[in-house]
Amino acid sequence: MTGLENIPDIVVSRLPIYLRALSYLREDRVRVTSSELGDYLGISSAQIRKDLSHFGGFGKQGTGYNVPKLVEALRKILKVEREWAVALVGAGAIGHALSHYDGFADYGFRISMIFDNDPAKIGAQINGFEVYDAAHLAELIPQRNIALAMLAVPPEAAQQVADALVQAGIRGILNYAPINLVVPDTVRVQYIDPVVHLQRITYYLTEPPEAPEGG
Amino acid sequence: MTGLENIPDIVVSRLPIYLRALSYLREDRVRVTSSELGDYLGISSAQIRKDLSHFGGFGKQGTGYNVPKLVEALRKILKVEREWAVALVGAGAIGHALSHYDGFADYGFRISMIFDNDPAKIGAQINGFEVYDAAHLAELIPQRNIALAMLAVPPEAAQQVADALVQAGIRGILNYAPINLVVPDTVRVQYIDPVVHLQRITYYLTEPPEAPEGG
Numbered sequence: 001m002t003g004l005e006n007i008p009d010i011v012v013s014r015l016p017i018y019l020r021a022l023s024y025l026r027e028d029r030v031r032v033t034s035s036e037l038g039d040y041l042g043i044s045s046a047q048i049r050k051d052l053s054h055f056g057g058f059g060k061q062g063t064g065y066n067v068p069k070l071v072e073a074l075r076k077i078l079k080v081e082r083e084w085a086v087a088l089v090g091a092g093a094i095g096h097a098l099s100h101y102d103g104f105a106d107y108g109f110r111i112s113m114i115f116d117n118d119p120a121k122i123g124a125q126i127n128g129f130e131v132y133d134a135a136h137l138a139e140l141i142p143q144r145n146i147a148l149a150m151l152a153v154p155p156e157a158a159q160q161v162a163d164a165l166v167q168a169g170i171r172g173i174l175n176y177a178p179i180n181l182v183v184p185d186t187v188r189v190q191y192i193d194p195v196v197h198l199q200r201i202t203y204y205l206t207e208p209p210e211a212p213e214g215g
Numbered sequence: 216m217t218g219l220e221n222i223p224d225i226v227v228s229r230l231p232i233y234l235r236a237l238s239y240l241r242e243d244r245v246r247v248t249s250s251e252l253g254d255y256l257g258i259s260s261a262q263i264r265k266d267l268s269h270f271g272g273f274g275k276q277g278t279g280y281n282v283p284k285l286v287e288a289l290r291k292i293l294k295v296e297r298e299w300a301v302a303l304v305g306a307g308a309i310g311h312a313l314s315h316y317d318g319f320a321d322y323g324f325r326i327s328m329i330f331d332n333d334p335a336k337i338g339a340q341i342n343g344f345e346v347y348d349a350a351h352l353a354e355l356i357p358q359r360n361i362a363l364a365m366l367a368v369p370p371e372a373a374q375q376v377a378d379a380l381v382q383a384g385i386r387g388i389l390n391y392a393p394i395n396l397v398v399p400d401t402v403r404v405q406y407i408d409p410v411v412h413l414q415r416i417t418y419y420l421t422e423p424p425e426a427p428e429g430g
Binding site for chain 2: 013015019021024042077078080084086092096097098100101103104107108150171174178180182185192194195197198199200201202203205
């Protein structure tokens with residue numbers, strides 16, 4: 001594990017996919033070859049071997065990878081061998097969906113607090129979480145030692161909330177608002193926008209269908 | 216616009232980001248330089264120019280890009296100068312959030328039908344959409360000429376539903392279930408999983424905070 005700072009982002013982007021697939025596999029088996037993993041993920045086995053070789057390599061040609069060991073190694077590389085407290089800002093439809101997502105704990109995350117600025121929502125419970133007043137972000141986030149936030153507010157509010165989160169010490173934001181955020185270089189942002197992902201599909205579709213009838 | 220088949224996926228992945236940023240910008244101004252766009256997006260101006268040069272280039276050094284023209288060109292490249300009908304499968308928390316997302320129409324998409332297999336949900340209305348029985352996917356999707364689906368069902372059901380969607384002629388799936396889907400090469404899949412995106416953040420965070428107190 002040397003030279004981590006030089007790993008291309010595209011390689012990093014595949015590591016969570018490998019971890020997720022291997023975590024499922026782990027229930028059934030102890031070893032997997034790069035070919036088997038590649039077939040499952042639709043990624044070439046050469047790509048998988050090359051990606052993992054950045055971190056020292058974890059298998060020998062022919063014998064495959066030890067699944068539990070590779071899972072542990074990937075959890076360390078992605079720094080999710082521990083649990084990260086996450087603030088969720090926005091108790092609307094996306095916030096509700098995220099509060100019900102039950103995959104966080106297995107992969108290193110835990111929603112710690114939910115914030116909103118709507119008086120009708122503040123103090124209410126969402127899936128067992130109390131909703132706090134977003135005006136108190138600045139005190140509560142450092143108190144709880146929260147480093148990550150999921151931002152699920154309307155686009156017109158997103159930049160202002162992001163500024164407040166950065167002020168409060170947040171170092172990574174998962175942004176569901178469909179706008180680009182301007183943040184200091186020290187803060188990482190990831191974007192989730194269905195339109196962006198749908199366009200990455202339509203780009204490859206060669207024959208658009210005719211306009212749908214009715215509906 | 217030549218050699219589209221050779222454009223790296225990483226370049227394609229940035230085009231929707233450019234389109235979204237330019238669509239916002241269009242309300243304010245007619246020209247933008249690659250430096251201005253790069254500062255806004257946190258992407259180098261050289262990268263932006265290189266990405267766009269794959270499609271013939273759209274500006275001259277110094278004068279910048281014509282925003283409305285570049286928006287139109289990107290919409291054509293991404294094939295969203297038309298509107299795509301999209302099926303939403305799964306009327307749970309994520310399905311609700313998606314049914315309320317109001318950014319689809321501006322970017323080339325329209326939810327056409329919502330499906331679920333829960334008798335309590337079938338026939339109900341969600342944000343003005345009737346929920347149809349997922350057992351009728353196979354007839355209804357070809358009738359409505361739907362090429363795209365958003366999959367928001369529990370992970371244990373996702374592969375089976377994906378198989379049915381592929382059978383029904385769906386050519387692209389935006390998958391919210393946190394599992395990898397096995398589909399024919401002719402079908403494109405994009406994944407949205409908050410855990411995967413959060414791990415792409417934590418990878419880069421160098422000093423995990425101490426374990427949070429309480430909470």
